[in-house]
Amino acid sequence: xxxxxxxxxxxxxxxxxxxxxxxxxxxxxxxxxxxxxxxxxxxxxxxxxxxxxxxxxxxxxxxxxxxxxxxxxxxxxxxxxxxxxxxxxxxxxxxxxxxxxxxxxxxxxxxxxxxxxxxxxxxxxxxxxxxxxxxxxxxxxxxxxxxxxxxxxxxxxxxxxxxxxxxxxxxxxxxxxxxxxxxxxxxxxxxxxxxxxxxxxxxxxxxxxxxxxxxxxxxxxxxxxxxxxxxxxxxxxxxxxxxxxxxxxxxxxxxxxxxxxxxxxxxxxxxxxxxxxxxxxxxxxxxxxxxxxxxxxxxxxxxxxxxxxxxxxxxxxxxxxxxxxxxxxxxxxxxxxxxxxxxxxxxxxxxxxxxxxxxxxxxxxxxxxxxxxxxxxxxxxxxxxxxxxxxxxxxxxxxxxxxxxxxxxxxxxxxxxxxxxxxxxxxxxx
Ligand code: ZN
Numbered sequence: 001x002x003x004x005x006x007x008x009x010x011x012x013x014x015x016x017x018x019x020x021x022x023x024x025x026x027x028x029x030x031x032x033x034x035x036x037x038x039x040x041x042x043x044x045x046x047x048x049x050x051x052x053x054x055x056x057x058x059x060x061x062x063x064x065x066x067x068x069x070x071x072x073x074x075x076x077x078x079x080x081x082x083x084x085x086x087x088x089x090x091x092x093x094x095x096x097x098x099x100x101x102x103x104x105x106x107x108x109x110x111x112x113x114x115x116x117x118x119x120x121x122x123x124x125x126x127x128x129x130x131x132x133x134x135x136x137x138x139x140x141x142x143x144x145x146x147x148x149x150x151x152x153x154x155x156x157x158x159x160x161x162x163x164x165x166x167x168x169x170x171x172x173x174x175x176x177x178x179x180x181x182x183x184x185x186x187x188x189x190x191x192x193x194x195x196x197x198x199x200x201x202x203x204x205x206x207x208x209x210x211x212x213x214x215x216x217x218x219x220x221x222x223x224x225x226x227x228x229x230x231x232x233x234x235x236x237x238x239x240x241x242x243x244x245x246x247x248x249x250x251x252x253x254x255x256x257x258x259x260x261x262x263x264x265x266x267x268x269x270x271x272x273x274x275x276x277x278x279x280x281x282x283x284x285x286x287x288x289x290x291x292x293x294x295x296x297x298x299x300x301x302x303x304x305x306x307x308x309x310x311x312x313x314x315x316x317x318x319x320x321x322x323x324x325x326x327x328x329x330x331x332x333x334x335x336x337x338x339x340x341x342x343x344x345x346x347x348x349x350x351x352x353x354x355x356x357x358x359x360x361x362x363x364x365x366x367x368x369x370x371x372x373x374x375x376x377x378x379x380x381x382x383x384x385x386x387x388x389x390x391x392x393x394x395x396x397x398x399x400x401x402x403x404x405x406x407x408x409x410x411x412x413x414x415x416x417x418x419x420x421x422x423x424x425x426x427x428x429x430x
Contacts, residue, residue: 003410006243007219007227010409013239014217014229018124019210020058020082020260021140023235027060027242027258028053034246036062042283048250054280058082058260059270061280062245064420066253070284074297076420077255077385078244079272079375080237080304081262084230085109085398086210087116087173089123093186095174101184102174103148108210109263113167115400116211120146121175125209127190129201139199141190146214148175175211213400224406225326232394232402234262237303240392240409244416254420262304262375272375273382281383295385299345299426301419302376303412305404306330306363308393321364323393326405328359329412332374332389340376344427345388352418358411361393386427 001009013030017023028038036051045052045065053062059082066073086108093103107113124142131137150173155161167173177184187204194201217229227236241256248254261271268274282291309322323330331346332339353360365371380387392408 001243001247003407006410006413007406009243010227010236010239011217011219011229014231014235017082017231017235017238018122018142018212019086019126019140019208021126021208022124022142023082023238023258024055024058024060025140027062027238028055030242030246031062042280045284051245051250056276057270059276060256060258061277062242062256063280063284064245064248064250064254067251068253070253071286071290071294071297073253074299074426075253075255075281075294076426077257077298077300078241078416078419079257079259079300079302079379080241081234081260081272081375082238082258083109083260083263084233084235085111085263086212087111087175089125089186089207089209089211091206094184096180099180101177101180103177103186104174105169105211107169107173110398112396112399113169113173114165115396116173117150117152119149119213119400120215121148121150121211122146122214123148123209123211125207127194127204127207127209129191129194129199129204132200132202136205137199137201139194139197139201141193141197141209143193144214148177148211150175215401219406221406227404227406227409228401230400230402232404233305233397234303234391236305236394236404236409237391237412240413241303241416244413244420247413247417248420251421251423257379259375266375266378272378277379278382292384295383297426298385299348300340300376300379300383300385300387301345301349301416302340302374302379302387302389303416304374304376304389304391305394305397305402306332306361306391307397308395310395316366316369318364318366321362323361323363325393325395325403326407327393328361329353329390329408329415330361330363330393332363332391334365334371336371337377338371338373339389340374340380340387341389342386345386348426349388349390349415349419352422353415356411356414356418358415
């Protein structure tokens with residue numbers, strides 16, 4: 001695979017993955033095509049056997065067994081998250097105002113709200129329904145067509161708009177679906193959609209649906225330097241980790257975990273603070289009680305995007321820690337452990353990057369500003385494993401359209417591939 005093909009497939013992946021559930025489906029399809037087998041549990045995975053994966057809701061774990069003993073060799077893990085800030089539809093969403101039909105929403109995660117206005121929006125997610133045998137079934141839906149919009153208020157009606165317009169998500173952000181067409185039930189509308197897909201839906205009972213922007217992901221810039229898309233945080237890292245795992249040679253035990261619910265704190269059945277990864281790892285081990293031993297010999301690289309220094313806002317970064325787009329992946333450090341990076345993990349990453357001929361940048365927050373976080377510290381805290389927080393530099397994090405470089409994901413995937421197949425022990429005694 002070369003960089004052009006890698007980036008084209010990244011755009012395709014971003015387009016397919018309109019929700020965390022769709023991201024899991026897009027990843028599992030690529031894993032199946034590469035010969036990975038879906039598992040119900042991780043028991044009986046033998047050294048040297050083929051790749052496997054396990055999915056639960058909007059989360060996925062994929063494993064390539066190494067050729068040697070898991071306990072002796074340790075496990076090389078990469079983690080990322082599948083969810084992104086968005087607008088989610090409420091349970092009783094239909095509302096009518098001034099002759100228009102709208103759906104009321106809740107904001108999921110720390111969304112930048114202003115960019116959601118005047119976009120051609122569609123709707124995707126998971127729908128649970130009663131089928132004709134009386135059982136509950138669940139299906140993914142994605143309308144793909146632009147079926148909603150949140151129009152701005154004209155500047156003539158708010159002369160202060162460019163100075164101090166604030167957004168009230170409860171009263172000002174309900175997407176308009178249509179003129180008020182009388183009786184409309186979202187559940188019935190979804191039910192018809194399911195039947196159109198040849199599913200035997202009798203009645204839609206519940207759903208988790210998100211609005212998303214239908215503008216396609218694109219490579220842009222005078223020389224194609226940039227990748228513009230929704231959900232780059234953090235589908236770019238999911239894709240990069242996946243591609244590295246697919247290309248790894250299978251000499252080392254290598255694992256990719258992509259968790260849902262990072263943007264809302266990670267505490268859920270499928271979030272990084274939930275038991276999913278720990279249960280999976282315990283299933284791989286021959287006996288109870290040896291997980292701490294395995295974790296001592298293992299490592300987690302938590303991949304999540306970093307903030308590039310913005311040319312119009314350079315003072316938001318420390319002057320020596322302002323990562324630049326297309327200048328390589330970024331090691332993220334925070335003294336308060338909002339990033340889990342430790343010096344031994346960072347040193348290994350620097351060494352692997354040097355061998356792969358990839359430049360590395362560093363990010364630390366200004367000492368007078370608060371720092372964001374990732375699944376890294378949560379996973380480190382749950383498993384006690386050496387963890388490193390890295391990511392590619394981006395602009396506009398949590399906007400409806402974010403911006404990354406067209407070199408950086410490719411470079412990061414080469415370092416992660418090297419990590420998955422490097423034969424030296426991860427750490428040696430000094
Ligand atoms: Zn993120």
